Amino acid sequence: MGNRIVENDISIEELLSEDPDGIILSGGPTLERSGRSQSYLEEIDLPFLGICLGHQIIANTFGGSVRRGKEEYAEVEVEILDGDDIFMDMPNKIKVWSSHGDEVVEISPMLKRLARSDICEYEAIRHRERPIFGVQWHPEVYHTERGEKIFKNFVEICRG
């Protein structure tokens, strides 16, 4: 499985022309700069993994709310409440690295909470029916424990 990085405002047709197996919504500075991410989530029936801003976009799209919260930078200890799918074969507690000022404060019944910390109650979420996952922290950075495992799990989910 290869990977391609594209801008978050390309059209759905253009995105699908890449023939993706799954889509990762990356981090970014503010919800205002989320491009067409929301329409990808609504209209494309593929696995999604949202990271940081991507996680907040998922919450927002499916009826949750995002607000200016307690800020988290660098190391945060996260408690995983549901070890299926995206957190398969991972310990219950991991030290991860975060960098955000906004946070998810509420989710709708369409979503399910997967992880929490003492600073943020919605560190990870998923869609109840579709393979859509969000993590508030950054699994892609060196200092996050077991970050690579999350990507491997996501690849497995994409393989179906």
Next chain:
Amino acid sequence: MDTKGFIRETIEAIREEVKGKALMALSGGVDSSVCAYLSHKAIGSDLYPVFIDTGLMRLDEPAKIKETFKEMDLRVINAKESFLDSLRGVEEPEEKRKVIGNLFIRVFEEVARKVGARYLIQGTIYPDRIESEGGIKSHHNVGGMPLDYDFEEVIEPLRDLYKDEVREVARALSLPDEISERMPYPGPGMAVRILGEVTEEKLKIVKRANKIVEEEIKAYNPWQAFAALLGKGTGVKGDRRVYGWIISVRAVESRDGMTVNFLRLPWDTLERISFRITGEVPGVSRVVYDITPKPPATIEYE
């Protein structure tokens, strides 16, 4: 990453792109050195490596770089006065980076005219672009670089690599350890390690303090370790009040510079650094250790 494939394809691409002579902007760091070696393999004597002595480098650095690149017919341009003049009165960090980026290009243009080169090759890497385009800080070779440059083309062969990948390429090219394992050093040099206006006095102090920090921390294999000059504070030396400079010591570990943490140095080492800096560098009366990760801080101060 496929290092061998990358080297082969990059050399071919440079050969393809450069029609004539090219200047190579060389700072002596791992990025521009790798770039210089690849470009030299690609176009040989059509490559003109140029090192600008900005006066903002570390102590003795220009001399060391001349020695390392003596086989490549390196041109060293002394532009110390121009840099110091242009920075006079400039306090705002982004403005500083732009002044420096602009001057770099103007000096390169002048050399290019003399030797008849139409291309500029520089060692920009992926994080330089992320940080510049994301508005975090303007790297002198990307966001801080003027767009009205007088080159046919600016070529950036390493633009998609992270630092650790550049090091892999350096090792595969069998470059000496002092290049492949060299600590990152910012393009604008000491100018971003001096808060506020850059003056000759501050430069002298921060360079001497920096040398001590590098010497004392070398054994801990830091990703980066340096001194920065923050401002002034009250002290007492030999029963006399001094209003002296405050030096911050920064030492961090990382894989790629995208996230870093401070080194948990032994107290004895920190104590020795403080003792040496306050004793050996006149005008310094206080030394602090920076314990902030990135994020929220960056590695460099400005």
